[in-house]
Amino acid sequence: MDNLSQLVEAFIFASETPISLDRLSDLLDQPKAKLRPVIEELKEQYEVRQHGFTLVEVAGGYQFRTIAEFAPWLRKLKKDRVPRFSRAALETLAIIAYRQPATRAEIEYLRGVDSGGVMKTLLDKNLLRILGKKDVPGRPLLYGTSRQFLELFGLRDLNDLPTLKEFSALDPQLVTADPLNSDPAEEV
């Protein structure tokens, strides 16, 4: 196939969600080992030629996405109707991303507040999924993050997140007071 690179590009372009190497391999009937360098080359081409978008690896697949520095202009296209997450939603996602599988009770203990409403919203948005039931009395549901969560934050997989240790909370130096800045977490 001499036009393999073009075909791969077309598939990635026309796919609604990030398309995986496995899927490309199935569709094109080509071994993955042959496709991988083709994709890498495409990625590099988009990088070098400075397009308005790049080819990114996200949520176990490949997708074309606009580059982040154009965000202010592109938001105009969306008439500034961009999704915003509440702090409650972000905290809940943060906890579940690192603690999964986690029960609602565990999340609420860590946050110190009822999280039922925010979890329902996140489930409706498909950012969370139910992983099963915990083998303890009451058999509570276990929650984890979904593929859409990875897509949303542009992560290849969960390992793309920094390890919890990289967040400074256990370092007393950083936890102690800073009266000029009431919210040091913002600096991270």
Add this chain to the structure above:
Amino acid sequence: MAIQIRLENFSGPLDLLLHLIKSHEMDIYDIRIVEITEQYLDIIEQMQQLDLDIAGEFLLMAANLIHIKSRLLLPVSEEVIEEEEDPRAELVKRLLEYQRYKEVAGFLEQLPQLDRDIFPPQFSWSDCLIEDEEGDEVVLGLYQLADAFHRILKAKPAEIFHEVIRESLSVDDFIKRIAEKLSRQNRLSFRQIFSLDLCLNELIVTFLATLELVRMRIITIDQMGDCSEIWLTLKASAEQLSRLSIDEELLGYG
């Protein structure tokens, strides 16, 4: 010291406590409980008129603080001093852990976000455009399935009750009924299975039967995209179906 604090700015009591600890330049490992409890209670008092739902969690923390304070004030008997844990230990642990996840939340917030900072190509969305999409289904979660069932229940008009006839429905029968339908058509939509002429009990038993069929690997359930139609597809061969015998006891629905 007058502190102007709006509780809405805090995502919960832990967040508020962290703020107080920082603004009083305390070491989180050595919280001056008496001082912090006083400050905390002051703020709670200011928010008398606040929504009780939110207030409840803040009040629980107030009780917790007072409890720790009282334990600190109690004279420590000499025998137990060895194994006695610092009454503040659990609170400190929770605060540190909360602080950490708060930072993670801040980290997520600043990541380039899809549809906020970066945009993929946009496609027009359609429910019923693809005839043959072998292998293209998205993984359907339990939540989506339960949600779809919930919508069917909601779409069902309220039942009018008159005469009471005890009707016993068996999951077994419904499993066979669905399997039979599928053996004729091979593929049915969620809406076809849950026709609205079924009564509530029948809908529920149908849902249970559907789940059992998935568990027995006789059918698979898939969906093309978020919010699109859910499909039930027959996976077992006709021969396997004919041998299908269900042990009512084993199902355990009684």
